Amino acid sequence: MKRYIYADNAATTKLSSSALEAMLPWLQSDFANPSQPYSFSRAAKTAIKESRQIIADCIGASSDEIFFTSGGTESDNWAIKGSTISRSIITSEIEHHAVLNSCKAMAVGAADVKYLKPTRDGVILPDELEKNISAASLVSIMLANNEIGTIQTIRELCEIAHARGALFHTDAVQAVGHIPVDVKSLGVDMLSASAHKFNGPKGVGFLYIKSGTPLLPLHDGGSQENGKRAGTENVAGIVGMAVALKENCERMSQTAKRLYCYEELLIDNLSGLDFIRNGGEDHLPGVINLSFKGASGEAILHRMDLKGICISTGSACDSVNTQVSHVVRAIGVPEEYAQGTIRISLGVDNTEEDVIAISTALKQILLN
Numbered sequence: 001m002k003r004y005i006y007a008d009n010a011a012t013t014k015l016s017s018s019a020l021e022a023m024l025p026w027l028q029s030d031f032a033n034p035s036q037p038y039s040f041s042r043a044a045k046t047a048i049k050e051s052r053q054i055i056a057d058c059i060g061a062s063s064d065e066i067f068f069t070s071g072g073t074e075s076d077n078w079a080i081k082g083s084t085i086s087r088s089i090i091t092s093e094i095e096h097h098a099v100l101n102s103c104k105a106m107a108v109g110a111a112d113v114k115y116l117k118p119t120r121d122g123v124i125l126p127d128e129l130e131k132n133i134s135a136a137s138l139v140s141i142m143l144a145n146n147e148i149g150t151i152q153t154i155r156e157l158c159e160i161a162h163a164r165g166a167l168f169h170t171d172a173v174q175a176v177g178h179i180p181v182d183v184k185s186l187g188v189d190m191l192s193a194s195a196h197k198f199n200g201p202k203g204v205g206f207l208y209i210k211s212g213t214p215l216l217p218l219h220d221g222g223s224q225e226n227g228k229r230a231g232t233e234n235v236a237g238i239v240g241m242a243v244a245l246k247e248n249c250e251r252m253s254q255t256a257k258r259l260y261c262y263e264e265l266l267i268d269n270l271s272g273l274d275f276i277r278n279g280g281e282d283h284l285p286g287v288i289n290l291s292f293k294g295a296s297g298e299a300i301l302h303r304m305d306l307k308g309i310c311i312s313t314g315s316a317c318d319s320v321n322t323q324v325s326h327v328v329r330a331i332g333v334p335e336e337y338a339q340g341t342i343r344i345s346l347g348v349d350n351t352e353e354d355v356i357a358i359s360t361a362l363k364q365i366l367l368n
Ligand code: PLP
Pocket: 010, 011, 070, 071, 072, 073, 074, 076, 096, 098, 142, 144, 145, 146, 171, 173, 174, 194, 195, 203, 205, 315, 316, 317
């Protein structure tokens, strides 16, 4: 029997069994440092090389364009702070704090940062970028939003940036492993991803850097990752990430289809309650952001917790902050609904029974 119903998959996901199994040897029996010249190290070096190729294949990149990092936050920091031309940055109001606070740090260092406003659905319109781009040299706009799930038209935005000679970074942490991501067709120069968002381990991710993109190392040290990201590699994490990503990509369309059906079921079951669903038509499968009139998202979260159901009020990194999230503010959710915002994010392990239990619990809480 389940101990709880987990519906906070945008915060993190459960490690897949095959990823765990693939990781175990690298944590114990094959523990050698991949940078050493003796043969005991060779297996680890080969495992990293194979994992890099698997990941590259999953996103349409070349293996020498994949750089392993400690996760989404590091990848975002690197893309923004390491960009040699990021004296002028354009981003959006609804980015994750890993991007927003990196931009803030760059602004302290005298960079000029502009924040594009989204539509009510959380879409960054190409016209908005066109209007603001004149002085831009780095554009950073997320592929899919972690709170409301809205997917951006990255290819179009990227074309605008490139036409002005700007570089384009996208935070694809919520997208990779959940929707098709092909760096060549998106046209991006840099793309961030994190393993724990696609059933891989925590503390490992990657930054895709298109060949020839000027980017300084984020920190200095040894010659790992082609001299661009120093530090002994997280071999087990890298291997687990590759296995998890490949597995998620192989089952992606099937999972998405099922989760979109669950979304419909959940919304239907909530009929009679006064709420707004936030996010665009084109959104991540399973991400359901709802604002209930006159309610407190915080109180709903705690009452759901008492019923053994894990949901969120926004991004996990923001859970100490009881204010309305910056994303809900930016898209302009009416005040009487904004405080009552919750995020349900379904994942590959959720079932129809989970969805029925979630909607039943929500109705009990909101009607009492
Ligand atoms: N970017 C987005 C859109 C996210 O949702 C997250 C995590 O919530 C991050 C970046 C940070 O990723 P990590 O937890 O791997 O540092």
